[in-house]
Amino acid sequence: MTLLDNYKLFTDFAPTTEISTQNTTAWRFSPDEYFGTGKDGTLVVNELDTVRINKFAQVLKVTKKGSKKLKVNRVNIFTAGKEVYIIQMKGSNAGESMFARVTTVDFNRSFIIISAGLTFDCSSTESNRCQVVTVPHFVSVTLKDQATISGASWNGETGGIIVFRSKNMADVGSRSSQISACGIGFRGGTYGENGNKYGFQGESYTGSASRSHAANRGGGGGGSRYSSGGGGGAHSSSGSDGSYGNGGVAYATSSLTEKIFMGSGGGGGGKDSTCCALPGAGGNGGGIVMIFTPVIIGSGGTISSCGGKGQDAGHNFAEGGDQGGGGGGAGGSVLLITDSEIPKNGSVSIDVTGGAAGTKSNVEYRANAGGKGGYGVYKWLQNTRGPMTLY
Template identity: 35%
Template sequence: MAQFLGLGNGSDGNLIISANTAWNSVTGVVITGCSGDSGETGLTVDDETGFSAGQKILIIKSRGNTSATCGAWELNQIVSVSTGLLTLLIPLDNTYVDSGNDQTQVQTLPQFATTTVNTGITLSASTWSGSIGGIIAFMCNGQTTITGNISASGKGFIGGLAGSSSSGARKGECGEGSVGAKARQNAANGSGGGGGISLATTDSRAGGAGGSHSTSGTVGEATGGATAGAQATTITGNTELTLMTFGGAGGGASTDSVALPGNGGNGGGIVIIYSKTLTVTGSISCNGSNGIYSNAAGGGGGSGGSVLVRSQSAVLGANLITAVEGTGGTGVDQDGGNGATGRVRIESCSITGTTNPAYPVAGLGGHAWCGSLASIIL
């Protein structure tokens, strides 16, 4: 994984978020689809508008396992821009496919001097469209202060729609997951929970399954001969976050009647922060969304996403950084399954505070990372 051991040069100035803001509206943030081959310096892009030489970029395989595994990512720097092409400083580590179920995106990595999100204000990831979005990522060579909120909660994989006798032929959609887009099926979809299937008989109702991530999601309830959505057991990402994924989405519920059952919850998105110092008294969240309540059966919950912090000093507060699961939707008859916990990794020379889930002990110190931060700025 090609990584810049540094915090940027501050060329994008001071970022102050004083009103609720979508990440893709922040000056300097550009996001588009892309593809490229391992060992090459050319990255083919859907739209080169807004990219320029000298920008740092994040490239990530957001969905699918063709060539690069879902969650493979790397950082790089643009040397030049031409129509449909970014020429990069470092050859690509991975081969990235961007077609069908395989979706890869590239976004600029702004280089702030300081970063501030004010109290009561939320900086939100753009909504994952099925091809791009769902990620907040930046560098800051000074202080990052979060008294408000940075949120990618519910911005990951998209929850499955419910099915009834008037829509979906009594079959809920599986949640979008690591292997592909959602579809009307009972089977799990990689990290996406399966959709419920009901019979054309009275009181046949089934909840959707929760999405998976660091663990499996759970299965919902079923009655009247219906089949609950299949459990999502695919584990995505890893503890080191060298593979970093969205949370798997929950599956949609189903019912025999025209009463609409609950949709599945979205998975959590991704937040990446490289900052000299980080102080959090507000929150950083990549939580999964809850499955939707229904007067029939509930949808499955989305799983938590991913948070990666690299810094010299990190003051985190008490569980203010979260990547937790969404719960299954409550149904009058049957409930949906819960999503799974996401992943948090903090690499810093000095860490104070806790996260939910807990960051791995290996994150403390950062080893070579700490010794490099003060001197390497690329």
């Protein structure tokens, strides 16, 4: 059974960044109903507060498809009976993911056993990264004015994801409230150093970043050694070229239930031989947001996974010499699954735009600009038959 046997795509809500082709494979859910058990209680995020609701652990060993046993680096965050989300973030099988329930936690040997066998090989060796994320089950979620649900930034091993189920509803609040994974995705490249050095490429779903103007798959290329800007990161659309660094290449799949990715980072700006002024670093990509709830309401609140802005370059007025600006990070992924019709009056906004390019302007000098980050992708799916158990 595929996810879309029970859900239909809202096409009238889709922006130009939406990938509308549907050709999904099976995507496993936990034994819980789609909208969860409510066992984690009611979440109210008060005015001006920012909360993080997920915890993360890296899978330490190569774990083959079909296995239920995962060795992790933070076993103490897991509880038997609770749901987890397992995702290959980088490398082979990048973007593959599944939900399952924890059946056993072995604190002495640092492993968990899950309720269903892996649907993909999960590995964190060499350039591969696989993680396990806790999935809270709320009764309801409410954001007050200027409240934020955020996520831990991707650090090269874990993070970058916001995911929860809410049994009754999610209220994203007013225009000043947000559920935001902006800038917590794949990391932007660092800038060039003294001695005419290229900036680093932005991070992406595969490969390692290096000092090069070429794109790192989705990651923007670094600015050249002569002060040029880094390329923008990519996701559902390619990043824009910087003044020399190449923009990243688009890679999003046709369905967020088949594979799901974070946005790639922008390339770092290049540096000239001047000693003191600094180029701009590339912006981080957007992360991943997944919400499962019967109804999403709001009064202008935002659900976002936008790319981070490329850092502006500096200028050394005493010695001369501009530096390259950083490329913007790409937007990430937002997946919303509900029973409700989509709000038609702008009460809920979704933002998966790419980050702006880093630059520097003044009356006398202008640094070489980076490229803008590419768009992310989102889907809002409506349940047509009510919550179901898939296994």
